[in-house]
Amino acid sequence: MGEEFNVHQMCEHLVDKNGNRIDVNELAGAYLSVFELKAFFRKCTDYSDEEIYALSKYIDKLDGTNYRFPEAAKVRKRIEEAAGVKRSIVSKQIAIPICVAVFLVTIWRLGAVVGEGNTAALIVYTLFVIGICLAIVFPQIQAQRKYGKGEFKFLGKFKFVSGLNLPQNAKCKVVCLNKKIAVEAIGQEVNLSTEKIINVDILTNTEIQKQYVSSVGGAIAGAMVLGAFGAILGGAATQRNIKINTKYLIFTYRGEDKPEYIIFDASNNIASAKRFCKEFRGLNKNSKIKIDI
Known part of the structure; x- marks a missing residue:
């Protein structure tokens, strides 16, 4: 009750980066999910991540002003421009x-x-x-x-490569949610908590090969990912010429005692793969992982 009361008090004195008062009822009516509210607070205010999360959850539950679709767009534009944020020309x-x-x-x-x-x-x-x-x-x-309006962000479809108990090239639907990544394939669903995710990256097999030959390097430790890519690279550390330039979406996450990897072929859906990278850009960037090889 104390936390909710504090959030309620904060809502009565909300201000943007320029010191303008923010109407909570306008926010609740114009922004239709926790994800949209969090994005607004990050762009237009100086509140901390903890405050933004609490405020977004609280405001999303309010009824707010009942705007029609065009009116909501105008309200969002007005609020964000007042905070000094330039909206994209093509919304x-x-x-x-x-x-x-x-x-x-x-x-x-x-x-x-x-x-x-x-x-x-x-x-x-x-x-x-x-x-x-x-x-x-x-x-x-x-x-x-x-998954619910407040949880779902976006999804992408990829072919499975390695890291899960799935057949090679299985068609997967990878869903980005607020607190986890859900992988749906052949009647199964595997969930990966965002708290465990260390990095999300796109690498070509040429880039992977360079790390393979040098043993370590970059965001992905070559010595740790060999098991996943050994078959793709031909299993030879001295191999230096790979003609097919496939692009892989790689989720690096904390396993029980070492980093683990979930890998997808993103060659046919590079736009969605880039969106995952952008979503998790800078995540745990200060985390350091010791790898013995």
């Missing part, structure tokens, strides 16, 4: 209508090209584009419903 609210407009113009132009006598091609193209959109959006909606 989601702008990007979505632009994408819809481009799609409609494309359909119109394609209809003019194929002519009235070949509407079948137009229908097939339309269904194809709609199918791609659904394939991108539906997994996100499904994951958000499963």
